[in-house]
Amino acid sequence: MCIRDRTGNDTTDVLDWTISDTTDSITITGLSLIRDTLYNTYIKAIDLAQNESAIQNTDGIYFDDSFPVVNKIDPDFYADTSQFLSVLSNDTIQLKFNRPIYSYDVQASSNVDSNFSYTHGYDDSVISIIIDNILSSYDTITLVLDSVTAYNTLTLTDTIQFFSSLWADLNNDYDITVEDILLFNQNWPETDLGPFTDHPPHVRPQPDGCLLLIF
């Protein structure tokens, strides 16, 4: 058998005719292949009298040694500090990869909620984590990706953190300061922050559209 680089109009032998020890299979190692290059394999049979058969060739395969990586994260707190997970409705985390994924394992946990639960699914290079609970304020969701395997069998393992909104952080700096109180006063009576349950900063707001100041 031999292997040729068939990308473009040129062809280059990357492996000259090689005799296989068996008629079932042959494993070739140590090839220096170039990514995204089409390689064809050619085979011919030779009998004991040295008669050669016609040459057969494969349709070709593209060599691909690039690892799967996360291209896009939603919500992306680090790219835009206003991108939090919702504390008012169920939210979804999406991870878009640079390539289709064959298999993966994912585990998610909440820093606050021991009853945190989720489901996950995969479609079109995107892993979605659908959060079952409504998160409390100022929660950290840690996502552990394990053995994310692309079709070329290369894998990715990564840990990514996501953050729920900090309730009453009106200027999106993920801190409660006098500036937030100032904004609350300036926007009065447009900002509805209550009522809520649980204790700050991990409150669970259920704003009712009713604007009262309770002292």
Ligand SMILES: [Ca+2]
């Ligand atoms: Ca703030």
